[in-house]
Amino acid sequence: MKQNTESVSTSTRPIPQEAFDWYDEYAHGLIDRREFLSRLSGLAVLGFTMTTLTSALIPNYALAEQVSFNDPSIKATYEKFPSPKGHGEGQGYLVVPRELKGTAPVVLVVHENRGLNPYIKDVARRLAAAGYIAFAPDALFSLGGYPGNDDEGREMQKSLSRELIEEDFIAAANFVKSHEKSNGKLGAVGFCFGGYIVNMLAAVIPEQLDAGVPFYGTPAAQDLRKNVKGPLLIHFAGIDKRVNATWPEYEKELKEIGAEYTAHIYEGVNHGFHNDSTGRYAEKEAELAWSRTLEFFSKQLA
Incomplete structure (x- = not known):
């Protein structure tokens, strides 16, 4: 069992923290859009326009491309997979190193609560550019796939059975682990809802998952946590009361069962700090968390 909880500082943003907190509530269904916009309008007395606030908070996916889909070092396709206990059939974005010789580790990439958006596709491309076979499924495939905007995607995902999505x-995970070029090692990385899915996979298929990296994700159902073996590399945002409130109990359980894990807390950053398409993005902390993720996968999946 390993544990290494650290703090990383960041500078104060000009947008009031309340706005980020309200966006988190809105994005996770705790308040509706009307209430969210109503609260934002109250910041006008501080000199903020609605355009300034919404442009800082709502994703702009034109910014979320660190690796182009035209990058010559990778090849991306959409692949279907059987899901007899789920929605019958699923589909995901498969990205492989173009000049792959022999085999490579595979990594499942899991989106937030709104479907397979451009940011998650870019994360898959980043992994392929680093030498991994990356597969990013779309939970909304049974409804036609990610609709092109987060609001609609969020409502679509909310309408689906969580059990079937899981x-x-x-x-x-089983599909990509059996890829013809797989070396037999499976990693998973997920963000927000995707972080929860990684924790769930660590509890449900502990023998198949060789390395899990949940970014600001809640733990699996309590009756499943006893099955977790790890290793897990867990990233938390310092300003994330909702998710962080679940950590003390989860950490206690991981210690009790002797699961292997490392946890990092990045102080002063918001939930979603790795997502470079919104004002919550914290470049220094995101790059540190990502470098740690790649080092972890390199060690565990070689």
Whole structure:
């Protein structure tokens, strides 16, 4: 069992913290859009326009491309996979190193609560550019796929059975692990809802998952946590009361069962700090968390 909880500081943002907190509530269904915009309008007395606030908070996916889909070092396709216990069939974004010789580790990439958006696709491309076979399923495939905007995607995902979505990701993990170029090692990285899915996979398929990296994700159901073996590399945002409130109990359980894990807390940053398409993005902390993720996968999946 390993544990290494650290703090990383960041500078204060000009947008009031309340706005980021309200966006987090809105993005996770705790308040509706009307309430979210109403609260933002109250910041006008501080000199903020709605355009300034919404442009800082709502994703701009034109910014989320660190590796182009035209990058000559990778090849991306959409692949379907069977999911008999889920929605019957799923589909995901498969990215492989173009000049792959022999085999490579595979990594499942799990999106937030709104479907397979451009940011998650870019994360998959980043992994492929680093030498991994990356597969990013779309939980919304049974409804036609990610609709092109987060609001609609969020409502679509909310309409689906969580249990069936979970089965789809279990099926996707098994599908990509059996890829013809797989070296037999499976990693998983997920963000927000995707972080929860990684924790869930660590509890449901502990023998198949060789390395899990949940970014600001809640733990699996309590009756499943006893099955976790790890290794896990867990990233938390310092300003994330909702998710961080679940950590003390989860950490206690991981210690009790002797699971292998490392946890990092990045102080002064918001939930979603790795997502470079919004004002919550914290470049220094995101790059540090990502470098740690790649080092972890290199060690565990070689």
